[in-house]
Amino acid sequence: MRKVVRWAAIIAVGGFLFGFDTGVISGALLFISDEFGLNAAQQGSIVSVLLIGAMVGALSAGRIADRFGRRWTIVGESVLFMIGTLIAVLAPGYWVLLLARVVLGLAVGAASATVPVYLSEISPAEIRGRILTMNQLLITVGIVVSYLVDLGFSGSGSWRSMFAVGVIPAAVLCLGALFVLPESPAWLLTHGRPEQARDIVTRVAGPELTEKLVQRYRERQREQQHTEQKQRPGMRALLAPAVRPALIVGLAMAAIQQFGGINTIIYFAPTIIEQTGLNASNAILYSVFIGVINLVMTVVSIGAVDRFGRRPLLIMSLLGMMITVTLLGLTFIFASNPKLSLVFMVLYIAAFAGGLGPVFWVLVGEIFPPHLRASGSSAATTVNWLSNFVVSQAFLPLANALGQGQTFLIFGVICLVGLLFVTRFVPETKDRNYDQIDDSLRERFTSTHHTGPRPGRAVGSPG
Template identity: 65%
Template sequence: MAQGFSQEPGTHGPMEDLPAKGLRRVRLWAWTIAVGGFLFGFDTGVVSGALLFMREEFGLDSVQQSSVVSVLLIGAMIGALGAGRVSDRIGRRWTLALEGAVFVVGTVIIVTANGYGMLIVARVVLGLAVGGASATVPVYLSEISPPPIRGRVLSLNQLMITIGILVSYLVDLAFSSAEDWRAMFAVGFVPAAVIVVGALTVLPESPQWLITHGHIDRARKTIGAVTTEERADELIERARHKREEQQRGGEDQQGARALVARHARPALIVGLTLAAVQQFGGINTIIYYAPTVIEQTGLNASNSIFYSVFIGLINLVMTLVSIRLIDRVGRRPLLTFSLLGMCVSIALLGLAFVADLGSVLTLIFMVLYIAVYAVGLGPVFWVLIGEVFPSHVRAVGSSASTTVNWLSNFVVSLVFLPLATVIGQGETFWIFAVICLLGLLFTARYVPETRGRDFDEVDQELRSRFGDRHPAGQ
């Protein structure tokens, strides 16, 4: 069971193995799990509009504003780092429920905050939940999804992130006239409650986790709920056989040691590098600071929030396009196109600031950048970290990748405004363009195609690209 309901090499699970009733169940589970992605997007995006009014109420200077944004990322790093170990111990389902509960606690603290200190505490707590969910959701989605629809199911995470961001912009807009930033954050109560209730009442435990922990009958029941009994028995036996092979080959160790072993190292390099490129390519300088950036072109705060909604909307629309394409054209073509487009568009965005081209062109280049990001690097990164790692290190591999993602996010969000002040906003965007170019070169050389493949096939291409011809486990 290397990739959810895995297949033998060369076979990819025809759709007839997935009856309509089973497909509906998988979709229900996937949408419920992906609410974690929604909260990821909402709690990272809502601060962009709220910050304009929080700074007035509490008299926040530029450093304090940056810290309110970026401190969430410290919590996210801690949450992501610990999520893999927690989900391996207590299961994906209970881990997601726990993360939902932490979202609730963080929301309560920030809605009742009476000063800068409570804002910081609340953002750290919310960060723990955001980081944990960002590591847990891709693994959970991967392990409940059959290969024929795995790319689309995994893309739901990014779709829900973009919906969360768009909703956060709309919520900011709705409450901007009243300058009610507390109400902006309070909306997050609803999806947080959905996660807790859904995890406890709707979701099954991951079949992969159940097999790994010896709960074979429960795993068979979960798989049987979405496919035929015969197919469930076949997949269970294949998964048990694969696990025995891993044990004989010395691949059964878990944790950090297993992650840096030769058989997992290429996947780790791909995961960590794409995690860094996704953030150092500049995406969250747009997501977090869109109203602030637009405001600097001459628009007032309310208009800046209004125009940032268009950025969130194009993010959502292009993510939907990506979901349509990802199981048709593959991961590599989307990733290559995306990084090339990001490089060009953010370079043009930098030019718009350096040459003072005005609000319209600035907004056009921002929208273009978001569009090419959302059709490729945005969803493809989260899909790949659910596909490239061996099953026994998938949770910790996802955890490591998302930790680097949040660390990179933290660095970029913390230094963006101060760096832009020192060298200029346009010149800062040009640095991001160079990083996108480096990411494009890395993808061309090292990133494998995972569309319709089981892990053995993905692993073979990974080893070939990294020049490793040794059999797995050696």
Template identity: 55%
Template structure:
């Protein structure tokens, strides 16, 4: 039966060529995820030289990192409404333009405040991309590998981080932090070109805006006209797209806006999205991603060696994301999430102990790598996958935006105060705080997160409502 939550799940009807098209488009869409990773990761090495050029203290270093997160919060909040108004495809192109502008300002910065402006602009693009990519991928995907397509976002984030680390290493000898950041202009141009000439518009968005003919052409390009007819008919059967409904989906979204997230039926999904968004960050992941070279440098290694060893973290991050793409359709989202938070809890506690007990720096590095592996196989990709699956169609864009914005708020708080907290109470004690939060996230996930693997939205919603003690509403969507 067709998958009405996105593109169809009909292996006999969708030939290999059609599936290859979906994968190709998905990789181009996920370039937004790549830039998310690159612009958040590149500052880790660049900061070692920026702080010298601009004579930055600990708070100013934290602000250069965290101001991007501040912009990302705003970008994520705006993206949901913009995606509904102008479409996913156009918004991807607009995000590419903003990425390019922010990169150019950063490269040309001569003072601290200019660099802050550049990072803020980059943050707007990063946040918007992080909120746009998951629903876009969900709406063009096939149910049979929807999880893999959605986890592609996290995979590209990790690729972006690793590439950033390698770029940092390449320019570390010359201390050219401008070149490190400037390399981000290349994928930004890819986003712009893809949006203008390659990517299709989301069929869900087209149907919501009355452009059924264009949606039909999208589905026909994957298979044939007869299959497209069946898919369109199946999508019409959704409650809020029935002909007898007085309001169209577009009118509902315009009227409800963010208020739809507070309705009784959407609230459980919102709670899961917001809690996982916060837990992912307060578990400490970006203190490792952003400050890995700084942390390693504090063990006594030189800046170049610190960047070199941080590449190990980037490689493990990438390999675990690749493993997640394979596992997410086999082990399921929920099992990976529970396993991930368990590993993060244990390894972060041991990392803290390694600093308190003054163990060898390589021991600390091992715990960092194991922590990254645990995060990368579960909490990283599963969060981005779930926010594309747990919200009802009419709340998907704004739900993804709200969850992503919360993720960035949490990210901002952690990255802004991390170095200051370390100075106040020590590295080990700070990492123990992250361990406790990861443990609480483990308990929450075990109780409230539903399994979404190979399920249509009505079944996912029934499971979610039951976990929150609400009476299941049968197969009807919100």
């Protein structure tokens, strides 16, 4: 188990980079705008172009990881992080910095799709939830660190130094992937390298369980040869009737996680706080506080996800988000106590970070067939980034047209829809192998969808 935890800690540095590179711009932009003389549209593009790059990176990552392996894909992503960071640090003007943000977006999106797959495939079932939540934990740590780095360099105004710090975790990830991480046993088995896969699984699960896993894989590989899955690689295979329930759950949860409104708080916290009537002049300091709340509740969820299960955390999280974001909206509409608005904002973040935030990434690594896990994760992550982009672009115009309070009420309705979706269609995946998860998915969709014959499946992870 110690080896799995060590491997997981290294690969989760990809999650840290995800958080760092999405968060560092919040403070850096204050000084970039002054140096380059950016107008409002250019400032917005510096922020949002990373989300566009992330969509492309997430969409491409599954095919690359299936072809070249999880480990070498991660090496490539870490190099991309370093290249993007160096371009940003040396950028002489707006257009080069925009290019740097695109490159960083590609790396962020690819890592967000690859890391959950790898973590799922190396983790025994009994600790899989905790291992997968390490990704979300490191994302939140990355966000907090980026805010602290911004705060540390804010006195000198050195935005280039803010970006430069990102080279360090990127180098750690690259060296770790090259010299410490093994290849995913599921990928090795799928690509005809059973001896290498057996060696890796034996180091985690012992020789007896290893033989059972390899035998199960060979049986499923023979089954797969008789299904259309074998002739329909990558994204097309996700549309097959037998895989469709997992795809629906993955894409729906990706959209719900973002359309519930979380990034309107993360990205626009200073603007929202200013609307309450309190002083928001120190925007970076407010961001640090919000990041810390996000981090603390993510730590809480790590202990809860394998103890209480995925569904209870999702249900409680969405219920809490629905109530708190609705109350937040009402405080704006009825001009209530500004401090009360801040309380509901913090409680909303806590509800998200304690459930929907990390559990989405856990589900992405569990619900898809092992031979389609990279493609499924890529599709869900792409929708997640697309939803992120849509919400972040639409929030301020919508708030200006309808009112900020009314906009938060819309998020409350979306949280309610998400709650209903989870109770009806999302299965419990705690302590279950893929066969059991698939059976539960098919049962939940039986009354509304014809899911077709069970697909052949490869062994995904020890346990």
